Amino acid sequence: MDFPFDFFKRNNEPVGMKALLKNADATPVECPACKASTARSALIKNYMVCPQCGKPMRLSARNRITYLVDKGSFRELFAGVSSVDFLHFPGYSEKLKKAHKTTQENEAVVCGEAKIDGMRCAMFVMDPRFVMASMGSAVGEKITRTFEYAMEHKLPVIGFTASGGARMQEGIVSLMQMAKVSGAVKRHSNAGGLYITVLTDPTTGGVTASFAMEGDIILAEPRALVGFAGRRVIEQTTHAKLPDNFQTSEFLLEHGFVDAIVERSEMRNTLALLLHQHERLTIRSQVPKRMVVAKKDDSKRV
Numbered sequence: 001m002d003f004p005f006d007f008f009k010r011n012n013e014p015v016g017m018k019a020l021l022k023n024a025d026a027t028p029v030e031c032p033a034c035k036a037s038t039a040r041s042a043l044i045k046n047y048m049v050c051p052q053c054g055k056p057m058r059l060s061a062r063n064r065i066t067y068l069v070d071k072g073s074f075r076e077l078f079a080g081v082s083s084v085d086f087l088h089f090p091g092y093s094e095k096l097k098k099a100h101k102t103t104q105e106n107e108a109v110v111c112g113e114a115k116i117d118g119m120r121c122a123m124f125v126m127d128p129r130f131v132m133a134s135m136g137s138a139v140g141e142k143i144t145r146t147f148e149y150a151m152e153h154k155l156p157v158i159g160f161t162a163s164g165g166a167r168m169q170e171g172i173v174s175l176m177q178m179a180k181v182s183g184a185v186k187r188h189s190n191a192g193g194l195y196i197t198v199l200t201d202p203t204t205g206g207v208t209a210s211f212a213m214e215g216d217i218i219l220a221e222p223r224a225l226v227g228f229a230g231r232r233v234i235e236q237t238t239h240a241k242l243p244d245n246f247q248t249s250e251f252l253l254e255h256g257f258v259d260a261i262v263e264r265s266e267m268r269n270t271l272a273l274l275l276h277q278h279e280r281l282t283i284r285s286q287v288p289k290r291m292v293v294a295k296k297d298d299s300k301r302v
């Protein structure tokens, strides 16, 4: 993507890179796509994208936030909300405990408020390391609260999705999160709020079928798996051979489901550009959007 405004060029330095490199060493990391080994420090410098084949590797929510936001601007919200094994589903409690231990996270999504190039926004970032970022009651609650917070504070929302879908261990309650979050997205939208989603690898199931695809602007990382049901299930049901690139972000772009595919190294600049461009349309009053654009004072801001 070309950046028509000079002021975006100043953002080219990788934000948060120094912090991420602090504890990095030369431990080799194998690319899941091409199997090439690259030193961890070199990978971090390359936004955790394989230098051999260009495949973006999975990122923890906090590392993603560090790459994106203005230094020191992230303030976490709703960190105390976490899942409970209310159905006493076999093995779920142990699974949650293990996820807490290995990720040091309370849940599969990190929510908060931050600035990107000085622009305030609410954000939620799903973490595929935590029970495959499946959507349970706590994930739905945290994302819903993020939209409600954004409405209250008149902020746009940026959401990074990555999920294996609904969390089966929570039964029907996990499916209800699709409607619950979608309701919050709609209320935020009705109030004039901007919502940008970024689809990352993998975004599947109920998350794809709800808030991942409800953004005003839908971006995706290259070569991300994005779909609803699995490829094999669809082939067996439809008795059709699917194309090789089926359920990739490139396939979705070709078919109009995604607005743009953005390299990780350009993500911050792209989001900054979109936030600046839409600043005039974010919620600033109860006046309908059209009226805000037409206001005399706003005309000076062009």
Ligand SMILES: [Zn+2]
Pocket (backbone or CB within 6 Å): 031, 032, 033, 034, 035, 036, 050, 051, 052, 053, 054, 055
């Ligand atoms: Zn590779």
